[in-house]
Amino acid sequence: MFTIIQAAGWPIWPLLACSVVALALIIERMMSLRPQLVAPEGLLEQALQASHDNLPSQEVITQLHDHSVLGRILASGWHALQTEPLITADDLRSSMEAVGRQAAHELDKHLVALATIASAAPLLGLLGTVIGMIDIFGSQAPGTSNPVQLAQGISMALYNTAFGLMVAIPALMFWRYLRARVDAYVLGFELDAERFVRHLLAMRARLK
Numbered sequence: 001m002f003t004i005i006q007a008a009g010w011p012i013w014p015l016l017a018c019s020v021v022a023l024a025l026i027i028e029r030m031m032s033l034r035p036q037l038v039a040p041e042g043l044l045e046q047a048l049q050a051s052h053d054n055l056p057s058q059e060v061i062t063q064l065h066d067h068s069v070l071g072r073i074l075a076s077g078w079h080a081l082q083t084e085p086l087i088t089a090d091d092l093r094s095s096m097e098a099v100g101r102q103a104a105h106e107l108d109k110h111l112v113a114l115a116t117i118a119s120a121a122p123l124l125g126l127l128g129t130v131i132g133m134i135d136i137f138g139s140q141a142p143g144t145s146n147p148v149q150l151a152q153g154i155s156m157a158l159y160n161t162a163f164g165l166m167v168a169i170p171a172l173m174f175w176r177y178l179r180a181r182v183d184a185y186v187l188g189f190e191l192d193a194e195r196f197v198r199h200l201l202a203m204r205a206r207l208k
Helices: 002-008 012-032 043-050 058-067 069-083 089-107 111-139 147-207
Strands: none
Touching: 012 111, 012 147, 043 058, 043 069, 043 147, 058 069, 069 089, 069 147, 089 147, 111 147
């Protein structure tokens, strides 16, 4: 491996840095986007049951808020209704939507950086290729033929191109996978929040 890095020359160092950062971002997002941390199965049903007859206690609201991302969105509905019992349906939806937008922004964290690496890695590989070609042409100048420099230029050109693609392809694949997972979570948030709003309004109507 060290021999390949030496043959690729200095242009490969930015690619190595990109590969390390991309791997760290992928691991962090894979861990952070686990269902049990974002939208645990059955959480909405538990929240509906907990507020079937009345709003739960502040302790229960806090527990739900700290439970997961979806729990934070649902708890915002309880909190809004607790703070303002006569809140309108539109204001209740707006309150939960604001929390939902913030949650979606948090789920998107680092995905832009990963997409940037996927786009930039082939360009960095191309930069190494161009630098390698410059070395090749320099070694073939009239009266200055240098086989060693020619071989180094070819190695630099090919290794950087290959390594750029090796970094970009997995980064792009994981970005698309994580992007699709976040989109699915956000859609689920919207559906669950709407169902929860209708439940809270119906519960309040029964208590009047």
